[in-house]
Amino acid sequence: xxxxxxAVEQEFANDGVTVTWQHLKGGGPASNEALANRSVDIxxxxxxxxxxxxxxxxxxxxxxGGFRGNNAYLYVAPSSTVKDIAELKGxxxxxxxxxxxxxxxxxxxxxxxxxxxxxxxxxxxVPDARTALERGDIDAFYDTxxxxxxxxxxxxxxxxxxxxxxxxxxxVADFFVADEFAKTYPTAVTRFLxxxxxxxxxxxxxxxxxxxYETWAQTGFPLENFRREYEGTDLKFRFSPIPDEFLxxxxxxASAYMYDNKxxxxxxDVDTWVDRSFVDAAIKQLGLIGFWPEYDQDGTxxxxxxSN
Amino acid sequence: xxxxxxxxxxxxxxxxxxxxxASPVLLLVxxxxxTERELVPIQILxxxxxxxxxxxxxxxxxxxxxxxxxxxxxxxxGFASGAACGVAFGTLVAVSPRLDRYAGPLFYxxxxxxxxxxxxIAILLLGIGEEFKVAVIGLAVFVPxxxxxQEAIRGIPQRYLEVAAALALPAGLxxxxxxxxxxxxxxxxxxRIGLSKGWMVLVxxxxxxxxxxxxxxxxxxxxxxxxxxxxxxxxxxGGLGFAMDRMLLRFERFGSGRAAA
Numbered sequence: 040x041x042x043x044x045x046a047v048e049q050e051f052a053n054d055g056v057t058v059t060w061q062h063l064k065g066g067g068p069a070s071n072e073a074l075a076n077r078s079v080d081i082x083x084x085x086x087x088x089x090x091x092x093x094x095x096x097x098x099x100x101x102x103x104g105g106f107r108g109n110n111a112y113l114y115v116a117p118s119s120t121v122k123d124i125a126e127l128k129g130x131x132x133x134x135x136x137x138x139x140x141x142x143x144x145x146x147x148x149x150x151x152x153x154x155x156x157x158x159x160x161x162x163x164x165v166p167d168a169r170t171a172l173e174r175g176d177i178d179a180f181y182d183t184x185x186x187x188x189x190x191x192x193x194x195x196x197x198x199x200x201x202x203x204x205x206x207x208x209x210x211v212a213d214f215f216v217a218d219e220f221a222k223t224y225p226t227a228v229t230r231f232l233x234x235x236x237x238x239x240x241x242x243x244x245x246x247x248x249x250x251x252y253e254t255w256a257q258t259g260f261p262l263e264n265f266r267r268e269y270e271g272t273d274l275k276f277r278f279s280p281i282p283d284e285f286l287x288x289x290x291x292x293a294s295a296y297m298y299d300n301k302x303x304x305x306x307x308d309v310d311t312w313v314d315r316s317f318v319d320a321a322i323k324q325l326g327l328i329g330f331w332p333e334y335d336q337d338g339t340x341x342x343x344x345x346s347n
Numbered sequence: 348x349x350x351x352x353x354x355x356x357x358x359x360x361x362x363x364x365x366x367x368x369a370s371p372v373l374l375l376v377x378x379x380x381x382t383e384r385e386l387v388p389i390q391i392l393x394x395x396x397x398x399x400x401x402x403x404x405x406x407x408x409x410x411x412x413x414x415x416x417x418x419x420x421x422x423x424x425g426f427a428s429g430a431a432c433g434v435a436f437g438t439l440v441a442v443s444p445r446l447d448r449y450a451g452p453l454f455y456x457x458x459x460x461x462x463x464x465x466x467x468i469a470i471l472l473l474g475i476g477e478e479f480k481v482a483v484i485g486l487a488v489f490v491p492x493x494x495x496x497q498e499a500i501r502g503i504p505q506r507y508l509e510v511a512a513a514l515a516l517p518a519g520l521x522x523x524x525x526x527x528x529x530x531x532x533x534x535x536x537x538x539r540i541g542l543s544k545g546w547m548v549l550v551x552x553x554x555x556x557x558x559x560x561x562x563x564x565x566x567x568x569x570x571x572x573x574x575x576x577x578x579x580x581x582x583x584x585g586g587l588g589f590a591m592d593r594m595l596l597r598f599e600r601f602g603s604g605r606a607a608a
Contacts, residue, residue, distance in 0.1 A: 071390075071572045072391060072572075075388040075390040075391050076387075076388045076391060077388070088570075088572070091570070091571045091572035091573075092390075092572050094572070095390050095571075095572035095573060095574075096389075096390050097390055097572070136567070136570070137567065137570035137571060160558075161475070161556070161558060162556065162557070162558055162563075163475065163556050164556065166467070167470060167475055167556045170467075170470050170471055170475070171474070171475050171556075174471075174474055176474045176475050176476075177475075302571055303571065304573070
């Protein structure tokens with residue numbers, strides 16, 4: 040998003056600093072690898088990959104929110120009579136394992152009194168899940184808006200989404216900086232975040248939503264997907280760049296889930312990971328204090344006294 | 348060679364073992380040194396002792412065994428079916444020039460396609476279970492085995508056949524004493540290439556969709572940023588592949604040895 044708007048390039052335009060966006064095809068895991076071999080200084084990843092990296096000993100700081108409140112959907116074959124995930128006890132549900140929406144998936148099952156072991160969870164990629172749904176090899180697929188074309192192509196219908204769930208079940212993606220880079224170039228980190236914050240401010244305005252969708256559509260997904268995913272959601276919440284109580288609690292819960300389910304082998308201390316100083320400075324320098332409310336652990340805006 | 352056991356032989360054997368071990372030990376030392384000095388990011392190239400620790404823990408809770416057995420089963424099933432079809436088809440095209448003229452071009456075109464390219468179609472036809480994995484492994488094995496068999500049979504020196512005919516050897520004896528020793532090395536050569544391709548395709552197929560297996564472990568390890576898991580799976584895959592390759596070599600020596608006796 041910020042890359043498409045060239046906000047970061049503009050921030051550094053007069054310094055002879057070349058900003059290279061590495062759009063890593065491997066997503067979060069690739070972001071970890073790139074941070075580890077120092078081919079990037081600032082990484083952008085979902086909470087699961089970020090926590091995997093942290094648990095694996097990557098020395099990073101969690102410096103800012105990217106976007107939060109991303110939905111997941113429960114896809115079933117169009118002919119399926121299943122109305123609720125509770126009916127899928129003992130049956131086959133596919134998910135991309137190790138992706139952040141797995142946490143919401145687990146919450147959904149537990150809210151119906153089920154555990155993951157009560158259903159057969161299969162790890163499938165999107166194209167394989169599509170084939171499997173068509174062949175009837177699986178009963179459901181729990182995935183994001185990137186599988187929306189299943190519904191338009193008549194391969195699946197959506198029977199549930201995280202729009203009906205607590206905000207904590209939704210997944211996020213955030214910014215992480217290599218610790219050494221932050222120590223050496225603290226002002227660069229703040230300026231990077233200034234560009235991000237400016238973009239987030241622009242994207243938080245519902246009036247800009249159509250332009251936001253259009254920017255995203257450059258990634259190759261149909262514009263309609265983004266409209267469906269975003270319409271009617273709280274854009275200010277989604278684009279808040281602040282690692283507030285909501286985000287920190289979400290990371291704590293997600294990492295606890297991952298530790299309990301042996302996805303990571305050592306617990307992750309979120310409090311010592313987060314470094315708000317850069318983003319707070321960026322917000323202050325842009326005169327945007329109070330533009331985003333601080334959200335509490337449930338994702339409700341805290342009522343604060345106007346601070347500016 | 349199994350009957351002799353003089354002390355001199357034992358010394359020679361010891362020397363041979365030392366030669367074999369030289370390169371793995373050197374590699375291990377290099378690995379240890381690179382990580383000790385942190386010349387590479389240790390989150391990616393995990394130090395050897397940590398990998399062995401991970402392997403030990405996974406062995407203790409049965410996770411490694413489960414993965415290795417699942418993968419081994421897939422490779423064996425794919426290898427057996429691919430090799431059987433390869434030997435049969437290779438023999439047919441070797442003895443029938445007409446069949447070779449008809450089917451040869453198509454086969455060689457097919458041989459150029461990587462077996463993994465068939466994976467999406469195989470999934471569509473066979474689903475996401477074991478069948479598709481065994482099928483693509485089988486396809487990968489089929490090609491080199493067919494070529495090896497065909498070349499082996501074509502390469503039988505004419506005079507061997509003439510001598511066999513002159514001696515009027517019975518069919519069984521002719522097969523054991525002439526055909527088998529003349530063809531076995533090349534057929535086994537094809538089988539060995541097929542086997543290594545089979546392991547390669549296995550890892551790929553398990554990355555696609557599997558809930559258990561060595562390739563799946565590699566995928567999980569990468570996703571979870573636990574490279575020790577990836578390296579463990581790589582080492583076990585290499586070890587199993589090496590062991591199976593050795594068995595094929597033994598089979599060849601055994602076959603040729605019996606025939607020569």
